[in-house]
Amino acid sequence: NAGVTQTPKFQVLKTGQSMTLQCAQDMNHEYMSWYRQDPGMGLRLIHYSVGAGITDQGEVPNGYNVSRSTTEDFPLRLLSAAPSQTSVYFCASSYGGEIGDTEAFFGQGTRLTVV
Amino acid sequence: AQKVTQAQTEISVVEKEDVTLDCVYETRDTTYYLFWYKQPPSGELVFLIRRNSFDEQNEISGRYSWNFQKSTSSFNFTITASQVVDSAVYFCALSHLNTGTASKLTFGTGTRLQVTL
Numbered sequence: 507n508a509g510v511t512q513t514p515k516f517q518v519l520k521t522g523q524s525m526t527l528q529c530a531q532d533m534n535h536e537y538m539s540w541y542r543q544d545p546g547m548g549l550r551l552i553h554y555s556v557g558a559g560i561t562d563q564g565e566v567p568n569g570y571n572v573s574r575s576t577t578e579d580f581p582l583r584l585l586s587a588a589p590s591q592t593s594v595y596f597c598a599s600s601y602g603g604e605i606g607d608t609e610a611f612f613g614q615g616t617r618l619t620v621v
Numbered sequence: 622a623q624k625v626t627q628a629q630t631e632i633s634v635v636e637k638e639d640v641t642l643d644c645v646y647e648t649r650d651t652t653y654y655l656f657w658y659k660q661p662p663s664g665e666l667v668f669l670i671r672r673n674s675f676d677e678q679n680e681i682s683g684r685y686s687w688n689f690q691k692s693t694s695s696f697n698f699t700i701t702a703s704q705v706v707d708s709a710v711y712f713c714a715l716s717h718l719n720t721g722t723a724s725k726l727t728f729g730t731g732t733r734l735q736v737t738l
Contacts, residue, residue: 537724546630548712548728564725596666600724609656610724612666 508532512597512613519587519620527582527616529597537600538580539610542566542593549596555580587620594618623648625715627729634703634736642698642732644713650674654716655689655696656726661709669711672696703736710734 513528531538539554541564551564555574569591571583580599584591594617598610624647634640646655657669670680672689680687684701700707710733714726 535724539724541726541728546730548625548627548730549714549726550728551725554725565727594664598724609668609671610726611668615664 510597510599510611510613512595512616515614515616517616517618519584519618521587521589521620523587524583524585525587527584527595527597527618529580529582529613530578531580531597531599531611532578533599533601533611534577535599535601535611536577538574539564539598540570540572540580540582541596541598542591543596543615544593552582552595584618587618589620592618592620623650623715623717623727625713625727625729627711627713627732629732630730631733631735634734636704636736636738637702638736639699639701640703640734640736642700642711642713642734644696644698644729646694646696646713646715648694648715650717656714656716657687657696657698658712658714659709660712660731666712669698700734703734705736705738708734708736 510531536557540552541549543549550566552570553572555561558574561572594615596615597613600610626645653674655672659667677689686699688697710731712731713729717725
């Protein structure tokens with residue numbers, strides 16, 4: 507199994523450009539989420555989804571949009587990139603269903619630089 | 622609000638030393654889950670352990686052990702006889718109280734462990 511696949515792995519954007527970070531999982535997981543990792547700040551939750559058609563905001567949602575049209579995919583959209591969005595982005599998925607599902611499976615990360 | 626504190630920003634040890642990484646958490650939930658993840662220099666996140674709030678037994682897995690103390694809201698991680706391959710950033714994380722908790726985590730800021738020969 508591929509697990510959680512993120513594309514692209516690296517991206518450079520100019521301020522004001524838009525783009526979509528792709529995330530796909532092949533484990534039939536209900537739950538998916540996006541985090542950003544910044545130096546000295548750990549990982550912070552941007553958005554998450556508990557199933558197709560259901561999304562909610564995390565700790566740092568401003569500047570990002572998400573949608574969940576299928577169980578497998580959970581894209582993250584940057585509408586107008588800003589230098590403050592320079593970060594490493596991780597997508598994660600987990601089984602869900604009962605409290606305490608085992609673990610979140612993380613993608614390899616996308617390193618985004620906004621100039 | 623939930624919070625995870627990893628006060629040790631960076632730790633350096635010599636190979637074969639034991640090292641303990643501290644994790645202190647805050648939550649108002651009575652049921653919650655705690656996790657440790659490892660992030661090696663290659664950047665991926667590797668799951669190490671999950672512990673629920675009802676199970677305070679310590680756990681040992683090879684050279685790794687975890688000490689969960691609800692009374693002090695701590696979930697510390699000890700590596701015995703450290704090796705160079707243990708060099709990584711280690712994150713402690715806390716789950717929110719609802720289904721799908723493993724995907725909705727509050728992370729600490731991480732502890733960078735450097736193991737030298």
